[in-house]
Amino acid sequence: MFSGRLVPIAAERANWGSKDHQLSPEEIILTVNAVAATSATDPLVRTTVERRDVGPRDVLIEIRYAGICHSDIHTVRGEWGKVPYPLTVGHEIVGVVTEVGASVTRHQTGDRVGVGCMVNSCRECDNCKAGQEQYCLTGNTGTYASVDRDGTVTQGGYSTHVVVDEDFVLRVPESIPYEKAAPLLCAGITTYSPLSHWKAGPGTKVAVVGMGGLGHMAVKIAAAMGADVTVLSQTLSKKDDGLAFGAESYYATSDKETFKTLANTFDLIVNTVSAPIDMAAYLGMLRLDGTFVSVGAPPEPLPVQVFSLFNNRRSFAGSSIGGIAETQEMLDFCAERGIASEVEVITADQVDEAYERVLKSDVRYRFVIDIDTLR
Ligand SMILES: [Zn+2]
Numbered sequence: 036m037f038s039g040r041l042v043p044i045a046a047e048r049a050n051w052g053s054k055d056h057q058l059s060p061e062e063i064i065l066t067v068n069a070v071a072a073t074s075a076t077d078p079l080v081r082t083t084v085e086r087r088d089v090g091p092r093d094v095l096i097e098i099r100y101a102g103i104c105h106s107d108i109h110t111v112r113g114e115w116g117k118v119p120y121p122l123t124v125g126h127e128i129v130g131v132v133t134e135v136g137a138s139v140t141r142h143q144t145g146d147r148v149g150v151g152c153m154v155n156s157c158r159e160c161d162n163c164k165a166g167q168e169q170y171c172l173t174g175n176t177g178t179y180a181s182v183d184r185d186g187t188v189t190q191g192g193y194s195t196h197v198v199v200d201e202d203f204v205l206r207v208p209e210s211i212p213y214e215k216a217a218p219l220l221c222a223g224i225t226t227y228s229p230l231s232h233w234k235a236g237p238g239t240k241v242a243v244v245g246m247g248g249l250g251h252m253a254v255k256i257a258a259a260m261g262a263d264v265t266v267l268s269q270t271l272s273k274k275d276d277g278l279a280f281g282a283e284s285y286y287a288t289s290d291k292e293t294f295k296t297l298a299n300t301f302d303l304i305v306n307t308v309s310a311p312i313d314m315a316a317y318l319g320m321l322r323l324d325g326t327f328v329s330v331g332a333p334p335e336p337l338p339v340q341v342f343s344l345f346n347n348r349r350s351f352a353g354s355s356i357g358g359i360a361e362t363q364e365m366l367d368f369c370a371e372r373g374i375a376s377e378v379e380v381i382t383a384d385q386v387d388e389a390y391e392r393v394l395k396s397d398v399r400y401r402f403v404i405d406i407d408t409l410r
Pocket residue numbers: 104105106107126152221222
């Protein structure tokens with residue numbers, strides 16, 4: 036069961052969870068171990084964070100592993116805007132349910148579960164009603180650095196426990212080991228969603244740009260969907276891995292010939308790279324009605340000559356994570372096809388070092404923190 040400290044909290048501080056959850060003055064919150072950033076430049080520190088008490092619709096999760104996503108690094112270093120320090124990041128969370136609220140129906144104590152990039156949304160807008168909570172028109176509640184409905188800042192998964200509304204908790208199939216499942220909650224769904232939306236499958240040619248945390252999952256998922264997959268990476272250094280993950284071919288983008296050889300080839304190009312790229316060169320590789328979709332987020336605009344879209348009636352699109360139902364579909368798909376993330380497991384004290392290695396692309400292919408090292 037729960038192993039953190041219990042701390043009394045004033046009733047007026049909170050108005051969280053579902054509308055029927057009335058806090059009593061004796062309401063308690065949970066204080067749990069975590070790793071947090073205190074500034075954009077200082078090393079992460081071991082600390083504690085507070086979790087709300089388990090409301091009627093909440094699930095308490097004892098976290099086992101948390102993946103390290105590039106977004107975590109951008110966020111803690113203040114590259115994506117002002118940061119509410121101290122902040123615990125992490126949105127690739129897997130663990131076991133240790134307590135459920137009275138009205139919870141979707142999960143039980145002992146269940147293997149996961150939490151991805153969001154922990155709530157309005158549930159009432161057109162996009163939420165369409166099951167696309169990631170595009171909630173009032174903004175979804177991010178797993179960290181978002182303002183929750185109780186007015187507090189959400190704290191992520193580099194922590195021993197988290198309390199989440201049952202609707203935003205996913206089932207993690209038995210056949211996927213916890214540590215290999217964690218990155219599916221962000222890297223997995225971020226690549227599955229566009230591959231599914233643009234119908235990667237038998238008879239389609241898909242290119243994946245970049246062979247990092249997102250890219251390696253895009254290759255595995257697209258290949259499992261039956262598409263003919265090509266990896267476009269800066270060098271050929273990960274070629275053997277790419278082919279082992281299911282790619283048919285592998286090209287270096289540092290070689291200009293690549294863009295000539297592959298002109299008018301792909302139905303779909305999934306760009307996982309966050310660096311600026313020559314859009315005209317990439318769009319030129321799309322065949323009739325082909326789409327270039329970016330899931331990587333370069334900080335600068337990517338200029339596009341509209342003429343490069345005219346040929347072959349090309350599209351340039353973006354895609355952000357996936358809805359909750361779709362995330363469950365992705366986890367079940369990965370279990371069925373026997374695919375998961377390639378991970379390097381680290382301790383809670385190795386996160387700073389891991390960040391440096393992620394920035395140098397020196398990871399195969401996702402760092403995952405063993406949260407037992409935080410207990
Ligand atoms: Zn992420």
